[in-house]
Amino acid sequence: MASAxxxxxxxxxxxxxxxxxxLVSPAAAAGGACKSEKFPAGKSYETCADLPALGAALHxxxxxxxxxxxxxxxxxxxxxxxxxxxxxxxxxDGMKGAQxxxxxxxxxxxxxxxxxxxxxxxxSATSTPIAFKATGLAxxxxxxxxxxxxxxxxxxxxxxxxxxxxxxxxxxAGGVPAKHAFAQENLDAKGKLVLAGAGAPEAAPAxxxxxxxxxxxxxxxxxxxxxxxSGGKKSPAAGAASTTHASAPVLIVLLALxxxxxxx
Numbered sequence: 502m503a504s505a506x507x508x509x510x511x512x513x514x515x516x517x518x519x520x521x522x523x524l525v526s527p528a529a530a531a532g533g534a535c536k537s538e539k540f541p542a543g544k545s546y547e548t549c550a551d552l553p554a555l556g557a558a559l560h561x562x563x564x565x566x567x568x569x570x571x572x573x574x575x576x577x578x579x580x581x582x583x584x585x586x587x588x589x590x591x592x593x594d595g596m597k598g599a600q601x602x603x604x605x606x607x608x609x610x611x612x613x614x615x616x617x618x619x620x621x622x623x624x625s626a627t628s629t630p631i632a633f634k635a636t637g638l639a640x641x642x643x644x645x646x647x648x649x650x651x652x653x654x655x656x657x658x659x660x661x662x663x664x665x666x667x668x669x670x671x672x673x674a675g676g677v678p679a680k681h682a683f684a685q686e687n688l689d690a691k692g693k694l695v696l697a698g699a700g701a702p703e704a705a706p707a708x709x710x711x712x713x714x715x716x717x718x719x720x721x722x723x724x725x726x727x728x729x730x731s732g733g734k735k736s737p738a739a740g741a742a743s744t745t746h747a748s749a750p751v752l753i754v755l756l757a758l759x760x761x762x763x764x765x
Contacts, residue, residue: 626676
């Protein structure tokens, strides 16, 4: 018969394992959310990440030889008549200086505008030039009311990482995006996108085929000056755009099980 000490150890191990399962299961599920996205035929991306704010996700392919970044940003607007936006900031880690793409629905189609965010004034109803050549701009509706924003940016040679921002808004009036909310999750919608070098996530292709910025709603957009290319040996943290893997939570559970078996 097991001693009182052994029984106590078993009970404690069971409680610890239960707590781990409660914590790990949601994380494991969330880690694979972006990988379940199904894009129209002809659109696929090497890497995806579930972003830490606004329920957004980013899918991207970085061609280092061509210095091009192809992205698909997916987020649900703050309302059915709202907008979504994603952009990169080569000069800072917030809204000011960001080169943004913004999408909203106009009638039966989607409009994608570009904005160089330079100050705290309303956006215009038309695009303003941004520092990076942008091609393939488009948007469509994904599952769950999300809007998917597509585009390819021509980046400076040697850029291994860049700050990025994303945002959602609730309204568009006369083609002008209204400013977004200022809740904590809106303020937290920024991070570092690691494209190459140390810290870059491994390619994990998202399914292709199937069913067919910070504060960007309240800023002035003007013609940009080209940023200085960033390069050299960098070791940036993957930050908000690092790929989330479910393997780490699974490993924790296995280790906990091994410890439990050893105690028993």
